[in-house]
Amino acid sequence: MAALARLPGLNDAPQPARRLLLASDCEDQSEELARILRNAGSVESISIFDLPDQPASDFAGVIIDIDLTSAAAVQRVRSKLTGKPYQSLPRLFVLADALHHGSAQAWALGATDTIQRPFHPESILHRIRQVFPETPEDEQATDARILSTGVTAALVVISKLFRRLPAGIPFSFDDVMQAETQVLRALKRCSLRQWLIAVNKHHNKTYRHTLHVTGYAVAFAHHLGMREDDQRRLTRAALLHDVGKAFVPLPILDKQGDLSDEESVVLAQHARLGYNALKEQRGFPREVLDVVLHHHEMLDGTGHPEGLRGQQISDIVRIMTLVDTYASLLEPDATTSAMTPEQAFGILELMGDKLDGALRQAFRPVALGT
Numbered sequence: 499m500a501a502l503a504r505l506p507g508l509n510d511a512p513q514p515a516r517r518l519l520l521a522s523d524c525e526d527q528s529e530e531l532a533r534i535l536r537n538a539g540s541v542e543s544i545s546i547f548d549l550p551d552q553p554a555s556d557f558a559g560v561i562i563d564i565d566l567t568s569a570a571a572v573q574r575v576r577s578k579l580t581g582k583p584y585q586s587l588p589r590l591f592v593l594a595d596a597l598h599h600g601s602a603q604a605w606a607l608g609a610t611d612t613i614q615r616p617f618h619p620e621s622i623l624h625r626i627r628q629v630f631p632e633t634p635e636d637e638q639a640t641d642a643r644i645l646s647t648g649v650t651a652a653l654v655v656i657s658k659l660f661r662r663l664p665a666g667i668p669f670s671f672d673d674v675m676q677a678e679t680q681v682l683r684a685l686k687r688c689s690l691r692q693w694l695i696a697v698n699k700h701h702n703k704t705y706r707h708t709l710h711v712t713g714y715a716v717a718f719a720h721h722l723g724m725r726e727d728d729q730r731r732l733t734r735a736a737l738l739h740d741v742g743k744a745f746v747p748l749p750i751l752d753k754q755g756d757l758s759d760e761e762s763v764v765l766a767q768h769a770r771l772g773y774n775a776l777k778e779q780r781g782f783p784r785e786v787l788d789v790v791l792h793h794h795e796m797l798d799g800t801g802h803p804e805g806l807r808g809q810q811i812s813d814i815v816r817i818m819t820l821v822d823t824y825a826s827l828l829e830p831d832a833t834t835s836a837m838t839p840e841q842a843f844g845i846l847e848l849m850g851d852k853l854d855g856a857l858r859q860a861f862r863p864v865a866l867g868t
Contacts (some may be wrong), residue, residue, distance in 0.1 A: 507729075516538055516558045516626075516630055517539055517540050517556050517557055517558055517629060518535055518539050518541050518542070518559060518561060518626070519530055519541075519542050519544070519553060519554075519559070519560040519561070519863065520535060520542065520544070520560075520561045520563065521544050521546045521548075521560060521561070521562050522543065522545065522563040522564070522574075523545065523547070523563070523564050523565055523568060523571040524563070524565065525548040528563045528592075530617060530624075531561070531563060531592065531617060534617060534619045534622050534623065535561065535626065537619075537623055537669050538627055539558065539626075539630075540858065546564060546571050546574055546575060547570075547571075547574055549574065549575070549578040549579075549730065550578075551578070551581070551583065552583045553583060553584060553587060554597040557587060558587075558588070558630040559587050559590060559626075559629065559630035560579075560584070560589050560776075561590045562575060562579070562590070562607075562734065563587065563592040564589045564591065564592070564607070565594075566593075566594075566603050566604070567769075570816070572603075572607065574702070575625055576607050576608070578605060579608035580607075584608065586775075588610050588611065588630050588643070589608050589609055589610045589611075589630045589648060590609070590610065590611045590612065590625075590626075590629065591604040591609040591611075591612045591614060592612075592613055592615070593609070593612050593613070593614040593615070594614070594615055594743065599839060599863050603657075605650070605657045605736070606654065606657045606658065610647070610650045611625065611629050611754045612699075612701065612806075613625060627778040629644065630641065633765075634750075641687055641688055641692075644683060644688065645684045645687070645688045645692055646679045646851075647680050647698065647710065647827060648682075648683060648684025648685065648693075649684065649696050650678035650680075651676070651677040651679075652680075652681050652708075652712060652737060653705060653709070655674055655677040655737055656678065656705050656708055657705075657711075658777050659738070660671060660704075660741075660743075662740065662777075663744050663745070663775045664744050664745055664797065670698065670781070671779075671781045671782050671783075674734050674737060674738065675734070676742055677737065678730050678733040678734050678737065680734070681712060681716065681733055682726075682729060682730065682733055684718065685713065685717065685720070688719075690713055690714070690717040690864070690867075691867070693709075694710065694713055695842065697710060697713065697724065698812045703751075703752070704740070704743055704751055704822055704827075705827060705828065706741065707825060708737065708739070708740050708829070710825040710829070711736050711739065711740075711818075711821055711822050711825045712733060712736040712737055714821045714824065714825055714845065714864065714865075715732050715735070715736040715817065715821045716729065716732065716733055716736070716822060717864050718808075718817065718861055718864050719731075719733075720730045721860070721861075721863060722860060729786060731783075731814065732818075734783075734815040735785065735786050735814060735818055736818065736821070738782075738789070738790055739789050739790055739793050739818055739822060740768065740771025740772070740822075741772040741775065741790060741794075742767070742768030742769055742770065742773070742774065742790065743765075743772070743850075744773040745768065745771040745772070745775070746764060746765055746767075746768050748770075749764075750764055750765055753807070754831070755831070765791045766794075767803075768800055768801055769790065769791050769794055769800070769802070770791065770803050772790045773787055773790045773791035785812070785814050787813065788812055788815055789814060789815055789818050790803075791803070792804070792806060792811065792815045793815060793818045793819050793822055794818075794819070794822075795807075795811050795819065796819070796849075796852040796853070797811060797851055797852055797853065797854065798851050798852050799850065801819075801852075806859065816853075816854040817857060817858055819853065820846070820854065820857055820858060820861055823849070823853070823862070824842055824843070824848065824865055827841075827842035827845055827846075828842050839865055839866050839867065840866065842865070843862060843866060846858055846861075846865075
């Protein structure tokens with residue numbers, strides 16, 4: 499293990515001024531990580547149960563190495579990281595594996611980024627240098643922090659929805675409105691490309707898809723010159739459009755490869771399930787419910803769940819269907835490589851009258867980055 503600290507190129511340059519706080523509930527297992535982190539700055543290692551109420555002002559960020567099955571450790575982290583003193587700090591969680599609920603729980607506890615074992619030193623150091631800026635903070639670091647805050651806000655909302663709705667726990671629309679503010683700020687300050695790069699760090703494909711759709715939807719709203727109120731409407735619709743997948747069994751959501759006919763039927767129910775769940779919560783705008791229920795409808799009547807056609811489909815649904823379809827085409831699976839933007843947009847064109855032709859052409863510069 500000690501050899502990790504002497505990998506070529508990791509120790510050749512002087513250590514930067516970055517100061518990191520590493521909190522662990524199993525310090526022996528964290529020693530390997532601490533050795534890697536020392537190549538990016540000085541590291542103060544403490545027990546999770548010794549997390550201070552107020553972190554030192556010169557910390558660039560905090561790394562949480564935690565057993566998420568330990569109720570005591572989880573409660574301790576939640577009580578500290580969700581408090582105001584930690585909100586300005588990047589908070590990176592170490593995950594033992596790529597389990598769906600591990601990632602969701604980390605975001606709910608206040609993570610702004612995640613890494614996972616086994617550790618790859620060069621990748622970890624690259625990530626640390628991206629998300630934990632050296633002090634004082636420069637403009638580029640400020641942009642990175644705003645971007646991270648926007649992605650995190652979106653992830654926290656999605657995570658809450660996926661945990662609370664299936665359990666019958668109330669969910670407030672106010673949570674969505676707070677997140678949309680952070681998302682809009684991030685995408686005004688940073689480019690769509692930067693947003694997509696940040697999103698692609700996160701392995702959970704359901705969450706990642708929602709964040710892709712959100713990024714493209716907001717970028718499209720900017721391109722169309724929408725008023726801020728309309729940008730907000732589109733942002734919240736994007737964040738919530740796939741909420742029904744919270745009710746789809748994980749073996750189907752996370753399946754590698756093609757779904758069986760029976761599994762496809764179950765997945766297709768997510769639009770109706772999401773609509774019913776949000777309608778029961780009350781307080782969600784009609785247009786959001788419209789998007790959740792109808793984002794798989796096609797203008798020629800071949801969509802689902804209601805087979806709507808033409809003028810029966812609202813403008814906001816037409817936009818979300820276009821963006822959702824495009825984002826899905828860009829995502830690889832176990833049997834198919836990711837399409838290029840040109841290939842994905844070519845498929846949109848082949849769909850002809852299923853999609854709104856005027857919106858499709860207006861979306862071209864956003865999709866192709868031209």
